[in-house]
Amino acid sequence: MSLNVEIGHRFDGFTLNAAFEAPAGVTALFGRSGAGKTTLINAVAGLLRPDGGRITLKGRVLLDRAAGICLPPHQRRLGYVFQDARLFPHLNVAANLDYGTRYAPAGGTAMSRDDVIDLLGLAPLLDRRPRHLSGGETQRVAIGRALLSRPEMLLMDEPLAALDAARKADILPYLERLKTAYGLPILYVSHALDEIARLADTLVLLSDGAVHRVGPIRSLLSDPALVPVLGVREAGAVIDATVTGHAEDGLTTLRIAAGEIYLPGVQAPVGDSIRVRIRAGDVIVARERPSGLSSVNILPVTVTAVQMGDGPGAAIALDAAGDALLARITARSARDLGLHVGMACFAVLKATSVAQSSIGHHLP
Numbered sequence: 001m002s003l004n005v006e007i008g009h010r011f012d013g014f015t016l017n018a019a020f021e022a023p024a025g026v027t028a029l030f031g032r033s034g035a036g037k038t039t040l041i042n043a044v045a046g047l048l049r050p051d052g053g054r055i056t057l058k059g060r061v062l063l064d065r066a067a068g069i070c071l072p073p074h075q076r077r078l079g080y081v082f083q084d085a086r087l088f089p090h091l092n093v094a095a096n097l098d099y100g101t102r103y104a105p106a107g108g109t110a111m112s113r114d115d116v117i118d119l120l121g122l123a124p125l126l127d128r129r130p131r132h133l134s135g136g137e138t139q140r141v142a143i144g145r146a147l148l149s150r151p152e153m154l155l156m157d158e159p160l161a162a163l164d165a166a167r168k169a170d171i172l173p174y175l176e177r178l179k180t181a182y183g184l185p186i187l188y189v190s191h192a193l194d195e196i197a198r199l200a201d202t203l204v205l206l207s208d209g210a211v212h213r214v215g216p217i218r219s220l221l222s223d224p225a226l227v228p229v230l231g232v233r234e235a236g237a238v239i240d241a242t243v244t245g246h247a248e249d250g251l252t253t254l255r256i257a258a259g260e261i262y263l264p265g266v267q268a269p270v271g272d273s274i275r276v277r278i279r280a281g282d283v284i285v286a287r288e289r290p291s292g293l294s295s296v297n298i299l300p301v302t303v304t305a306v307q308m309g310d311g312p313g314a315a316i317a318l319d320a321a322g323d324a325l326l327a328r329i330t331a332r333s334a335r336d337l338g339l340h341v342g343m344a345c346f347a348v349l350k351a352t353s354v355a356q357s358s359i360g361h362h363l364p
């Protein structure tokens with residue numbers, strides 16, 4: 001366990017009462033606007049002194065209101081990356097990075113300046129001033145500066161929120177490399193489920209200042225009960241796949257536990273392990289193996305849960321040889337098909353609708 005948080009705080013008209021553990025890897029704080037994500041990460045950073053609670057990082061006490069302990073931010077050994085990078089405009093990239101090193105304590109994560117420059121692809125940018133950087137480059141420098149302060153954990157508050165889709169796609173692979181390269185735990189605030197599905201290992205679902213659920217990303221994203229909370233359009237399971245071939249027509253063959261599927265737009269080379277997000281709305285269910293269908297992705301599955309919604313929709317949890325899938329169909333179809341737990345059926349995945357941004361390199 002790396003970070004342990006238990007805090008209570010009141011603003012006028014808003015109460016935060018949250019407790020969670022962030023294990024190794026990337027822990028995402030996810031929730032609607034106003035759920036309390038920033039308040040929570042600011043309390044961890046030491047930018048907000050909560051009314052009550054206790055925060056420890058690898059057993060080290062950062063906050064213990066009952067014992068009168070509240071370490072100032074610079075003693076917490078945390079790297080903080082904000083939505084707006086907050087680089088020093090009068091310093092070039094090299095000097096901005098050096099600023100990170102200046103207050104680095106001895107010990108901490110052993111990352112040399114060269115390692116960080118290499119990891120984030122900063123070498124061509126070192127002489128530039130921040131105003132000559134793109135949004136994505138700016139964020140890479142901000143991450144580099146945070147890493148060079150030798151933090152024991154990285155806190156990232158909506159680091160990609162100010163970027164357009166193209167810049168976001170540029171920077172995501174760097175974040176993936178970051179999490180695998182040094183095993184530095186990361187607390188990551190975002191309201192974008194595609195980022196979270198790609199990066200997170202653990203999901204903390206915040207709602208109205210309270211922790212609604214905490215758990216491994218794969219099990220929470222495939223939980224039909226959470227579809228209304230995550231958003232019916234966005235909900236969808238994440239599964240691991242291995243790239244086994246690229247065809248000339250642009251489709252890539254992926255091996256998953258249940259067999260092979262074909263998806264477009266996969267850039268990863270053959271042999272790579274990747275993480276694929278399959279939106280619930282892109283999966284339909286059939287009682288018998290369909291034929292004469294335009295989709296080539298048909299998997300034998302077993303129903304593990306049927307969740308009828310308040311409206312016309314239903315969310316169906318499916319087991320595909322050990323992988324959890326989620327399908328969103330109409331409640332009428334669920335009844336007509338007689339879907340029930342334990343029933344064997346077939347899942348049909350629409351290949352074209354799996355967006356490229358939903359596909360990321362595997363994060364062990």
Ligand SMILES: Nc1ncnc2c1ncn2[C@@H]1O[C@H](COP(=O)(O)OP(=O)(O)OP(=O)(O)O)[C@@H](O)[C@H]1O
Binds near residue numbers: 012014031032039191
């Ligand atoms: N300094 C403050 N004084 C009073 N109320 C505050 C203060 N900071 C935050 N709040 C309130 O606390 C609630 C939670 O805010 P917070 O910024 O933590 O939410 P969030 O989940 O990060 O939202 P967003 O995704 O919009 O950034 C909101 O209702 C907000 O108005």
